[in-house]
Amino acid sequence: MRLKTIAANWKMNNDEKETTDLLSELLIHIPSGAQKIILAPSFVHLNTALQATYNSAIEVAAQNMHHKVSGAYTGEVSIKMLKSIGVQNVILGHSERRTLFNETDDVIFEKVKLALEFGIKVIFCFGESLEERESNNHFKTIEKQLSKLLDLSTNDWEKIYLAYEPVWAIGTGKTASPEQAQEMHAYIRKILADKYGEELSEDVSILYGGSVKPNNAKELFSQPDVDGGLIGGASLVVGDFLDIVNAV
Numbered sequence: 327m328r329l330k331t332i333a334a335n336w337k338m339n340n341d342e343k344e345t346t347d348l349l350s351e352l353l354i355h356i357p358s359g360a361q362k363i364i365l366a367p368s369f370v371h372l373n374t375a376l377q378a379t380y381n382s383a384i385e386v387a388a389q390n391m392h393h394k395v396s397g398a399y400t401g402e403v404s405i406k407m408l409k410s411i412g413v414q415n416v417i418l419g420h421s422e423r424r425t426l427f428n429e430t431d432d433v434i435f436e437k438v439k440l441a442l443e444f445g446i447k448v449i450f451c452f453g454e455s456l457e458e459r460e461s462n463n464h465f466k467t468i469e470k471q472l473s474k475l476l477d478l479s480t481n482d483w484e485k486i487y488l489a490y491e492p493v494w495a496i497g498t499g500k501t502a503s504p505e506q507a508q509e510m511h512a513y514i515r516k517i518l519a520d521k522y523g524e525e526l527s528e529d530v531s532i533l534y535g536g537s538v539k540p541n542n543a544k545e546l547f548s549q550p551d552v553d554g555g556l557i558g559g560a561s562l563v564v565g566d567f568l569d570i571v572n573a574v
């Protein structure tokens with residue numbers, strides 16, 4: 327059975343004190359048990375988050391990594407570094423990485439393979455633009471973004487979360503309707519079922535991301551194929567994030 331998962335993407339926000347304060351509040355208030363919680367602070371604050379969540383069920387994710395293990399890549403962070411401090415997850419393919427930093431499906435797939443090689447779980451983000459949805463090409467886009475992952479082995483899929491994040495809904499306040507989210511999640515699950523069989527497809531968690539807020543979380547998460555969410559803006563506000571966690 328799939329456990330509902332809520333992942334917080336803090337992006338390039340919060341200094342050390344703000345991060346520590348946010349972590350302490352969350353650790354006091356997040357109920358233990360029912361859901362899986364993953365927090366993704368900046369690289370700078372990964373160690374702080376790992377120490378704060380040590381001995382709890384909460385896991386930590388990096389927001390990105392380089393596609394090589396080491397080398398002359400000034401300013402970059404490698405999977406080996408993340409692994410060595412105990413990071414359990416990495417977000418890859420986020421739309422901001424794709425659009426603002428020109429990450430291609432090929433480079434993202436290199437990162438996915440490397441993370442899996444190092445035993446780090448991947449939160450793989452993908453989703454269509456507004457133009458693609460309006461021209462009715464959203465299913466085609468999703469298929470293309472997912473296609474390389476279909477070369478992975480069944481074992482690899484034990485370490486992958488999919489995060490469907492329609493680009494037009496990220497940070498815009500526009501959310502996919504529960505019906506739109508369910509339709510796409512079911513479509514994604516069908517792609518997995520066709521390639522790997524029903525059993526594997528039923529085991530993969532597919533998260534929804536894009537302006538999830540306390541007032542829409544419950545309806546989104548109650549869709550049969552929506553296994554939780556990747557939360558950006560609302561994850562920076564303690565009360566909002568807790569409401570979202572409790573909406574599961």
Ligand code: PEP
Pocket residue numbers: 335491495496497498499535536537538556557558559560
């Ligand atoms: C995100 O960045 O992954 C995201 C879903 O952001 P927001 O919740 O702010 O739309």
